[in-house]
Amino acid sequence: MEITKETRIGDMLRYDMGLAAVLMQCGMHCVGCPASVGESLEEACMVHGMDADKVLEAVQQYLKEYHQEA
Numbered sequence: 001m002e003i004t005k006e007t008r009i010g011d012m013l014r015y016d017m018g019l020a021a022v023l024m025q026c027g028m029h030c031v032g033c034p035a036s037v038g039e040s041l042e043e044a045c046m047v048h049g050m051d052a053d054k055v056l057e058a059v060q061q062y063l064k065e066y067h068q069e070a
Contacts, residue, residue, distance in 0.1 A: 001015045003015075003041070003056070003059055003060065003063065004041075004056070005040060005041050005042035005045075005052045005053075005056055006040050006041070006042065007040060007041055008037070008038060008039065008040055008041075009023075009031060009036045009037055009038075009039055009040075009041065009044055010036075010037035010038060012041065012059070013031065013037075016063070016066070018062065018066065019059060019062065019063075020032075022058055022059055022062045023055070023059070025058070026050065026054070026055045026058050027048065027050060028044060028045070028048055028050065028055065030044070030048070041055065041056060041059070
């Protein structure tokens with residue numbers, strides 16, 4: 001799965017629940033909130049005053065490392 005800023009949080013979590021920890025480490029502690037499931041990564045970052053590019057970079061780094069180990 002290619003994850004972009006337009007990818008919905010719910011889709012990301014269905015793809016890999018480990019992304020919840022990555023998002024929380026970035027400061028997005030709302031990943032369990034029902035509203036966040038329908039938001040895109042960019043929308044969720046905007047609501048929380050976060051840099052979507054930096055969060056996306058952390059997500060992509062996690063996925064790169066995870067898939068290298070698998």
